[in-house]
Amino acid sequence: GQQLNQSPQSMFIQEGEDVSMNCTSSSIFNTWLWYKQDPGEGPVLLIALYKAGELTSNGRLTAQFGITRKDSFLNISASIPSDVGIYFCAGVPGQGAQKLVFGQGTRLTINP
Amino acid sequence: SAVISQKPSRDICQRGTSLTIQCQVDSQVTMMFWYRQQPGQSLTLIATANQGSEATYESGFVIDKFPISRPNLTFSTLTVSNMSPEDSSIYLCSVLRLAGKHNEQFFGPGTRLTVL
Numbered sequence: 001g002q003q004l005n006q007s008p009q010s011m012f013i014q015e016g017e018d019v020s021m022n023c024t025s026s027s028i029f030n031t032w033l034w035y036k037q038d039p040g041e042g043p044v045l046l047i048a049l050y051k052a053g054e055l056t057s058n059g060r061l062t063a064q065f066g067i068t069r070k071d072s073f074l075n076i077s078a079s080i081p082s083d084v085g086i087y088f089c090a091g092v093p094g095q096g097a098q099k100l101v102f103g104q105g106t107r108l109t110i111n112p
Numbered sequence: 113s114a115v116i117s118q119k120p121s122r123d124i125c126q127r128g129t130s131l132t133i134q135c136q137v138d139s140q141v142t143m144m145f146w147y148r149q150q151p152g153q154s155l156t157l158i159a160t161a162n163q164g165s166e167a168t169y170e171s172g173f174v175i176d177k178f179p180i181s182r183p184n185l186t187f188s189t190l191t192v193s194n195m196s197p198e199d200s201s202i203y204l205c206s207v208l209r210l211a212g213k214h215n216e217q218f219f220g221p222g223t224r225l226t227v228l
Contacts, residue, residue: 031214031215033216033217035219040221040222040224041221041222042116042204042219042220042221042222043155043204043219044219045216045217045218048214048216050214088154088155090217098143098208098215099157099160099170100155100157100206100217102154102155102156103154104153104154105154
């Protein structure tokens with residue numbers, strides 16, 4: 001089945017630094033979604049991408065739908081302590097039913 | 113976004129017992145799903161909850177272990193049957209809602225299950 005490879009698995013950065021993470025796949029995806037999960041909570045949708053090449057921002061977050069439809073990245077600029085959490089990419093495969101496939105997650109830790 | 117509530121938020125259960133988790137959405141949605149998130153892991157789809165018919169299970173998940181109901185468009189239950197410690201996970205309800213021309217998928221807060 002389809003798999004998403006998300007990297008890095010974890011990041012330790014200083015407050016104020018920019019963050020970049022990405023997801024890749026050998027299969028084509030029609031939709032890319034980025035979620036953030038805080039401890040004890042469900043994932044919260046940050047950005048949704050529906051078109052190859054699409055670049056979308058949500059405050060300090062920017063995500064892009066790769067032109068090949070096989071990858072996506074998420075950037076966070078000027079990180080702040082509340083950015084700490086686990087970030088998941090998720091995609092809807094190019095064929096078949098609407099079933100999200102999730103990446104393994106990127107755990108972000110910020111040193112103040 | 114959709115407002116999704118789950119009950120209970122957490123529970124500690126004994127081996128061999130069953131637990132039913134409820135999911136309530138604030139408005140009608142096109143699709144409802146149940147996911148499992150094992151400790152330190154990503155999310156795995158258990159099944160799609162179909163309104164008025166049997167749920168559609170993913171490979172590795174069966175109805176006898178995870179019976180699901182969806183009596184209407186805003187409510188679903190997931191039962192974890194005959195539990196063992198390996199069932200200790202977070203169970204998440206998720207819904208698909210049409211937003212403009214596209215579908216967006218939202219998650220409930222999760223039910224944290226510990227089986228002793």
